[in-house]
Amino acid sequence: MQMIYFLLLVFLFFVLHPIAAASSPAHKPGCPGRCGNVTIPYPFGVGSGCSLGSSFNISCNTSTTPPKPYIYIGASYLYASLTDLSQSWKTTRVFPCSYAFIMVKGSQINSLYSYDYSILNQNSTAIIHYDHVVRLDWRLGDQNCSQTPRNSSFACQPNAQCVDFGANVGGYICKCSKGYQGNPYLNSSCRDIDECANSSLNPCVVNSKCINTYGSANCSCNKGYYGDGMKNGKGCTMLPPSNIAKFVVIGLASALGLLLLLLFCFWLHKVFEKKRNKNRKEKFFKHLASQQQTSEGAFGKTKLFTAKELEKATDHFNESRICGRGGQGIVHKGMLSDGTIVAIKRLKEVDENQVEQFINEVVILSQINHKNVVRLLGCCLATHTPQLVYEFLPNGTLFDFIHHPKIEFPLTWNMRLKIAADVAGALAYLHFASSIPIYHRDIKSTNILLDEKYIVKVSDFGISKLVQIDQTHLTTLVKGTFGYLDPEYYETSQYTEKSDVYSFGVALLELLTSQRPISLERPEVGRNLAAHFLSYMEANDLEAILDTQVSEEGAKEEVIAVARLARRCLNVKGKTRPTMKEVATELESLVISQIPEPEEATVTEAKHMMFSDIEYTWTTSDHTS
Structure with a gap:
């Protein structure tokens, strides 16, 4: 069968919101965005790698003034000169043609994309120099959104949603999700719309504050007003003067009550901590007293330091003073008020067994006086965890x-x-x-x-x-x-x-x-x-x-x-x-x-x-x- 080539000049005038928005690039980065006066939005493209596939390739004829775009229509080798590109299935539109073309109805393009061309005279295979009406529709694949696998071939990009091409026809198209605008086929092109900055999109009423969010916006009524702040909701209504005073009193009373509760909890914590320290001291002294039966004068050799003394000695247990870490606790280097350099072992959260070990070490070291045994200088019981004070040994273990x-x-x-x-x-x-x-x-x-x-x-x-x-x-x-x-x-x-x-x-x-x-x-x-x-x-x-x-x-x-x-x-x-x-x-x-x-x-x-x-x-x- 002899191949026949025809030129089709199609005059289209579409608003390109299904594909691109004015604030986002409609074409693929690095590719031409226009041919003459015609915008070329992705998935269409001029040049290699600039379209979603060969079926979307646009040829730009620069020999005319201005340059004109042409599209290749697969099975019939039909080229069409276009003044703009878009989808027409959402709103059925027809356009006049000034040149003849071969009608191809429902042809499948490279197994992914379909084009549907309708013409007034369905019986003609070739019509020359007559004005006819053409509708250019396109879709992705032959499966609807629920059937299309979400893999690398899926065309809809982030913040875009899939839309079925038609009830009785396979395939799908993409559009930016609600609250986003851009080209749904380009990665990161669908961007959040700042509804608050656009008076026509701002959902909030007067006397409210608009807060933009991803894909939407939130409204909150100004002080002295109540409601949801939405134009399509309850809006914002001024509070009666008596209610304002009432809310102020309730707020102040709540804040005062919360403050009193916090103060009470703090006082209660101090009481329990004091009692716990007292019990720890009593247990220590009781155990120490039992040891004195076999070790006369053991208690007299153990100095009790205050918590403030040890905090001052270690600059409030500054991390820069840490000189060792062990299974029982952390050792800080410190300097007492008399200039003595000491090592202070601060025990971790202690259980009964660790308290026993703490007491045991104090009792034993208080009885030892040997040049090759570390010297215990004292301890502190007035803290949440016990602390031991030793002579400082600078050369480690x-x-x-x-x-x-x-x-x-x-x-x-x-x-x-x-x-x-x-x-x-x-x-x-x-x-x-x-x-x-x-x-x-x-x-x-x-x-x-x-x-x-x-x-x-x-x-x-x-x-x-x-x-x-x-x-x-x-x-x-x-x-x-x-x-x-x-x-x-x-x-x-x-x-x-x-x-x-x-x-x-x-x-x-x-x-x-x-x-x-x-x-x-x-x-x-x-x-x-x-x-x-x-x-x-x-x-x-x-x-x-x-x-x-x-x-x-x-x-x-x-x-x-x-x-x-x-x-x-x-x-x-x-x-x-x-x-x-x-x-x-x-x-x-x-x-x-x-x-x-x-x-x-x-x-x-x-x-x-x-x-x-x-x-x-x-x-x-x-x-x-």
């Missing part, structure tokens, strides 16, 4: 010193040995020299602090226990820190002085290896440092697990002696472990016997200190205490 070493101040072998000896001496004091024996129950590197001269101080006595001289063990709920916990205590719930020995043995391993007690970075069988270390001892490969600084600086006899002592402390059976007094004695003797390395010693001569030259003999029996 042994844990940080080992596992986050400072390049400018490394932890030398001599320092490690001295730290171990001092901690052992403090524990030996607690077990044997204190007026009442004390089991610490939570020895670990984070509870060993360092002062300005790097002298160690054992801290955190919250779960420590006072024991009678003839008492061999405590039966308690298992408490402590995994990695340091005595396996025998874990199985039997019986805590003995040898349980502290086991925990100290783990801390000793940290000093030797600089490794953490529990580490997921090690193989599963070696995640526990105690088991990991003992496996190297059994394999005669001690050097492989030691910290480089220990193996390079320490005399081999000293390091091996400390390693063997650590192994004895880690014996599974508590009875085969040494006492803390024996441990302290051995370590102190090593500290005393240290001989400084001669200044003239060369690197070659110092090789006798390297473990690569040592023949290991770990099978010798030294398991007894």
Whole structure:
């Protein structure tokens, strides 16, 4: 069949509100918006990528003055010269044609878009040089809104709604939602209409305030008026003078009542807080009094600070003063009125168990006077949560010193040995020299602090226990820190002085290896440092697990002696472990016997200190205490 081409000049004069609005761009960004005097709104477009699809492509003939747009009508290869573009299905309109064209009725365009062309003479396939009437309608797809999937091919953009093309015809078109204007086919083109700024759209009456919202507007009556403020609603009516006074009185009375209620609640809160503090103090003093039966003068050594004193010392517990955080609370650095620098531990919201630990720590520390035990200066009970005041130790914890070493101040072998000896001496004091024996129950590197001269101080006595001289063990709920916990205590719930020995043995391993007690970075069988270390001892490969600084600086006899002592402390059976007094004695003797390395010693001569030259003999029996 021979292809026939015709020109169709269609004169259209539509208001383009279904597609575009004056305040929003009707064409696709980066594409021509006009052809001559004709606006080209999207989904139509001039040029590649400027329309919704090939069926909406517009050809702009610039050889005429002014330029004229032409549209390609698919199946019949029909071009039409257009003076404007829009949809006509909403209002049925017809337009005269001055050129002949091939009539195509209901043709499907690329399976998505349909065009319907009607002509006066339905029997003609080609009509030349006669005036006829044409109607240009277009739609999207062949399914209505309820059938069209909401995927990437769905043409309606945000703030636009889908409208069925017709009751008996498939397809849909898009239009901006109520309260929005723009091109519903362009992304972010449908924009909110400011009804308040447009007198014809403003829904509010006089004597009201218009507040624009997305897609709408709200109205509120001015002071002295009542109603909804809407033109199509109740509007705004002036209040009678008596009603105004009535509402003013009601408002003032309500405000006064609310103020009195708040004041009453505040007073009630203060009363309960005062009573709670009083009960806490009474409980503390009662518990403390019971302890004085076995510890004369314990209370006299504990100073009670006021809340104002500690707030002033810490600048109202300023976050910049925080120097530590723990499971029980936050530690602030402060300065008392006499210039003493202190550490103030502010407990979190406390339950009964935490109060007991707080009292326990005060009672125990008030009885201890040892250079290697942190000194409790006092406490405060006049606050919602109790607060403890300690001497300030500026160099943090042994844990940080080992596992986050400072390049400018490394932890030398001599320092490690001295730290171990001092901690052992403090524990030996607690077990044997204190007026009442004390089991610490939570020895670990984070509870060993360092002062300005790097002298160690054992801290955190919250779960420590006072024991009678003839008492061999405590039966308690298992408490402590995994990695340091005595396996025998874990199985039997019986805590003995040898349980502290086991925990100290783990801390000793940290000093030797600089490794953490529990580490997921090690193989599963070696995640526990105690088991990991003992496996190297059994394999005669001690050097492989030691910290480089220990193996390079320490005399081999000293390091091996400390390693063997650590192994004895880690014996599974508590009875085969040494006492803390024996441990302290051995370590102190090593500290005393240290001989400084001669200044003239060369690197070659110092090789006798390297473990690569040592023949290991770990099978010798030294398991007894």
